[in-house]
Amino acid sequence: MxxxxxxxxxxxxxxxxxxxxxxxxxxxxxxxxxxxxxxxxxxxxxxxxxxxxxxxxxxxxxxxxxxxxxxxxxxxxxxxxxxxxxxxxxxxxxxxxxxxxxxxxxxxxxxxxxxxxxKAVLANPKVETGISVVTLPDQRWARRDIKTVQLLYPSMAKMEAMRQNADDAWLVEDGFITEASSANAHIVTAEGKLITRSLTSAILHGITRASVLDLARGAGVPVEERAFTLEEARQAAEAFITSASSFVMPVTRIDGEPVGNGKPGPVTQRLRASYIENRLAGAI
CATH class of the missing domain: 3.30.470.10 (Aminotransferase class 4, branched-chain amino acid transferase, N-terminal domain)
Structure with a gap:
């Protein structure tokens, strides 16, 4: 039909x-x-x-x-x-x-x-294993805060990630992670602090990102909005992306190396469950 x-x-x-x-x-x-x-x-x-x-x-x-x-x-x-x-x-x-x-x-x-x-948004099998990402240079235009249809480079980045047998790409500019090809990027430190890039023209102002940060703060998870380096991402205890199409999705490998123990972490899992429960309750 x-x-x-x-x-x-x-x-x-x-x-x-x-x-x-x-x-x-x-x-x-x-x-x-x-x-x-x-x-x-x-x-x-x-x-x-x-x-x-x-x-x-x-x-x-x-x-x-x-x-x-x-x-x-x-x-x-x-x-x-x-x-x-x-x-x-x-x-x-x-x-x-x-x-x-x-x-x-x-x-x-x-x-x-x-x-x-x-699309099966809730029953995504990658939630159980996490996704793998590779890092690529961020070569998009400078007004990423405007959600335009200029998506050729993100599409090229996704294809390069697939060529390297990964699920997605994390984009790097001046040594710092900006975001994924079509999602916001987050890491969790060994101390349990959530770090994500602050809102500037360098990234899309994600709606799921904002909701997840509100829920994290409400649950007592420390949140720091700042740029983080590729090395910080590689040393993180957990990593995840947020978007309307994946909600909260664990990232368990970066450039072939495991993040933390290589499995979805407890903070990521808790935030995903909290987001789904909270947003389903407020769905219209």
Whole structure:
């Protein structure tokens, strides 16, 4: 059965969904996106994703084609129309179609697209073993705090990780870890302190990251927001990533070497369980 997608106010079978060849999202990657997890047919951390979308649009000067109430209704409708019990909703908004020019068009009509992707978010077998990462240079643009569709280098990094028989890449800039190819990076010291990079334009301001840090502080886990080095990561007792598509995922190997004892650590496991319990309770 075909997915039903949302394109500029219309609900269409995916085979009938079309966007202009002149769309600036296609020509210039002049677009932003969001990903919201769905569990039990309900939206996880939706308010944070909606707020970040508004910020990303504002940073690029793109007007939202729908208001906040309409956006929530579209999310709920796409879940219902696709009978999505568990998975992801992808939303993309571009500046819209215009003649090809590096300058922004006057009075553009933004393009909005939403589609679903079924995925077993909770029952990921990697949770039991953790994932392996390799380190690669961070060669992305400097405004990573804006969630744009400029994802070619992260895709290349993921492919290089796979070539090295790893699950993902951790990106390194000036000797410090920035983040994973599509997730925020965290380590836990032998003393039980959670360290993660502070919010700057160097990383995406992760919604799951923010939720997990709040839960960690509430549980009495010391949290330090600062850049950490590759050597610190290699010497850490635990490591993990956070994202809407994986929640809290243990990292058990870095560049082929085990993190800690090479198994998911207790702090990581506790935070994953706490995040899932807390966010399921608040799902809409």
């Amino acid at each position: 075909q997915r039903i997608v949302y394109v500029n106010g219309e609900w269409l079978p995916e085979s009938e969904a079309k966007v202009s060849v002149f769309d600036r999202g296609f020509l210039f990657a002049d677009a932003v996106y969001e990903v919201t997890a769905v569990i039990g047919g309900k939206l996880i951390d939706y308010a944070g994703h909606a707020a970040r979308l508004k910020r990303s649009l504002g940073e690029l000067g793109i007007a939202s084609p729908v208001d906040a109430d309409q956006l929530l209704d579209i999310h709920r409708q796409i879940v219902a129309r696709n009978n999505l019990g568990e998975g992801l909703i992808y939303l993309q908004i571009s500046r819209g179609p215009a003649d090809r020019d590096f300058t922004f068009p006057k009075n553009p009509a933004p393009t909005i697209v939403l589609f679903t992707q079924p």
